[in-house]
Amino acid sequence: MSNNVTYLLIMLSKLVGRPNAMIEVKELYHRYGKDSDFVLANLNFTIKRGEFVFIVGPSGAGKSTLLKLFIREIVPSQGSISILGQDLGTMPPKQIPYLRRSIGMVFQDFRLLEDRTAFDNIAFVLRVTGASAGEITRRTSHVLDLVGLAHKAYARVCDLSGGEQQRIGLARAIANRPALIIADEPTGNLDPDTSLEIMSLLRQINLRGTTIVVATHNREIVDRFQKRVIHLEDGRIASDEQKGVYARAL
Amino acid sequence: MPCNGFTYAWGEAFKSLYRNRWMSIASVGVVVVTLLMLGTFMMVSLNLAHITATVKGQVEIVVYVDEKATPEQQKQLQTMLEARTDLAEIRFVSREEALERLQPELGDFLEGYDIEAENPLRDSYELRAIVPESVINIAKELEGYPAVGDVFYGQGVVEKLFNVTRGLQIVALSLMVLLSITAVFLIAHTIKLTVYIRSKEIMIMKYVGATNWFIRWPFILEGLTLGLLGAILPLFALYYIYGLAASWVTAQNIMFLSLLPVSVMMFELVKYLVPLGTGLGILGSSLSMGRFLKV
Known part of the structure; x- marks a missing residue:
């Protein structure tokens, strides 16, 4: 199957609503190296399209490894992960870029190009997909407007506050209209008020139908949002609750 | 590469050359020094071949x-x-x-x-x-x-002449290969530094779904530009040096010692150094990309 067909299938599945599962994890085990211990063991869960899920747990619980598996940065040692019906374990390396175009990533350290403007950072993602100049300008302005930073479009990232930088990160993540957003500790470097702003933006994006997966340590946020909480401990699922709270998860 | 991709890749290559201008100057400097050495050696070697051919022709x-x-x-x-x-x-x-x-x-x-x-x-x-x-x-x-x-x-003398010229050709070829390999390593290391500086950018590109070739093209074009500049600059220097050498030799009027004309020599140098410089630039940038694309 050609890369473009894969991409088309992913985009089509967004439109026709099939399959219903966004992420399917079956009997997943992962370890780094043959002689090391498993960092993830016997994971089984499904995240449906349009869901908002928190993945919580202490440092070393396997949250980051799980996110790396979702974007096919690594392949599982055993078991399977599917995103929109695509088995990531058997996916040829050439198709990985097309998978990633359907996933928006948000990072704790923002991962922006600091010497460039907010506009350039977002336009950069659209150029990767081969969008035309007009489309790039239109979509970049639109997402900057959505995150409330249209007036800072031509400010350099290094001149923006942490909260503003994360909003640019969020705008970049949604620029490609992804089916899924994966956020790794998106509020880790932000104060409580700014954290709340970012999470509210993620909730708004979720209301438009985008699936959101957030790995976090932020107890206050998890408790306040009352979404599904998957709690990992020592690489295993300790609890998986709808409308969960951080405290109950622990 | 589609047309807008082509424009994008060249645009990025030039932006990067400007952003990392000190590193770009260093890379060009490395290519200039290497090709200047190689060019000088080529001038000597081509003239040796020319003189030998003249002598041989008189046998x-x-x-x-x-x-x-x-x-x-x-x-x-x-x-x-x-x-x-x-x-x-x-x-x-x-x-x-x-x-x-x-x-x-x-x-x-x-x-x-x-x-x-x-x-x-x-x-x-x-x-x-x-x-x-x-x-x-x-x-x-x-x-x-x-x-x-x-x-x-001319028994004996002819055999000796042929042996000496064959030896000289082998030495010349070996030195040229050795200098080319040195140039590839030097360029690869210099470009690796510019790639390293931009590793964050490459990583972000990988996360947002850029294909390896989309990432590679600007770097390859950057390497090509550095190599081309690094080849053209020594050509000017070599043109000047050879012009001086050729007129000095002509003034001495030594029997058997007639150098190749400047136009012929420059044609030979352009023919070899320009593709070599650009090739080395491309090879250097391609070699230095590998590790950074594994995200």
């Missing part, structure tokens, strides 16, 4: 006709020589002409002798081979022919 076989040979045998010898396809030039020198050539050199020494009546010289053929290296074999073949008395081709 002759002189076949002396046997005194006892009948006119018929001599005619047969001439027909046989003319039929050979490995000879570029056949010139008959009669004993009278040979004496005429000798007289100015002997001068007063022959005073009192009726040298024309007692001419001790023999008829001969002066031959020039198409391939100078085949002189030895041709001479050996002719030695056995009935009408042939003696055959001279």
Whole structure:
């Protein structure tokens, strides 16, 4: 199957609503190296399209490894992960870029190009997909407007506050209209008020139908949002609750 | 690469060259120094080959006709020589002409002798081979022919000349290969630094779904530009240096020592250094990308 067909299938599945599962994890085990211990063991869960899920747990619980598996940065040692019906374990390396175009990533350290403007950072993602100049300008302005930073479009990232930088990160993540957003500790470097702003933006994006997966340590946020909480401990699922709270998860 | 991708890749390459301008200058500097050394060596080596070819071209076989040979045998010898396809030039020198050539050199020494009546010289053929290296074999073949008395081709000297030129060619080629390998390593390391500086950008590109070729193209074009600049700059320097050297040698008027004309030399240098410089730039940037694309 050609890369473009894969991409088309992913985009089509967004439109026709099939399959219903966004992420399917079956009997997943992962370890780094043959002689090391498993960092993830016997994971089984499904995240449906349009869901908002928190993945919580202490440092070393396997949250980051799980996110790396979702974007096919690594392949599982055993078991399977599917995103929109695509088995990531058997996916040829050439198709990985097309998978990633359907996933928006948000990072704790923002991962922006600091010497460039907010506009350039977002336009950069659209150029990767081969969008035309007009489309790039239109979509970049639109997402900057959505995150409330249209007036800072031509400010350099290094001149923006942490909260503003994360909003640019969020705008970049949604620029490609992804089916899924994966956020790794998106509020880790932000104060409580700014954290709340970012999470509210993620909730708004979720209301438009985008699936959101957030790995976090932020107890206050998890408790306040009352979404599904998957709690990992020592690489295993300790609890998986709808409308969960951080405290109950622990 | 689609048209907008092509424009994007060139745009990114030039932006990166400007953003990392000090590193770009360093990379060009490395290519300039390496190709300047290589170019200088090429100039010496091409001229050595030219001088050797000139000397080789002057190597002759002189076949002396046997005194006892009948006119018929001599005619047969001439027909046989003319039929050979490995000879570029056949010139008959009669004993009278040979004496005429000798007289100015002997001068007063022959005073009192009726040298024309007692001419001790023999008829001969002066031959020039198409391939100078085949002189030895041709001479050996002719030695056995009935009408042939003696055959001279500068025995010993010719063999030595051929051995020396073959040795020089091997040394020249080895040094050129060695310098090229050094250049690839130097360029690869310099470009690796620029790639390292931009590793965060590459990582972000990978996360947002850029294909490896989308990421590679700007770097390859950057390498190509650095290599091309690094090749063109030494060409100017070499043009100046060679011009000076060529006019100095011409002024000395040394026998056998005629250098290749400046236009021919520059054509040769452009022909080799420009593709080599750009090739090294591309190779250097391609080699330095690998590790950073594994995200």
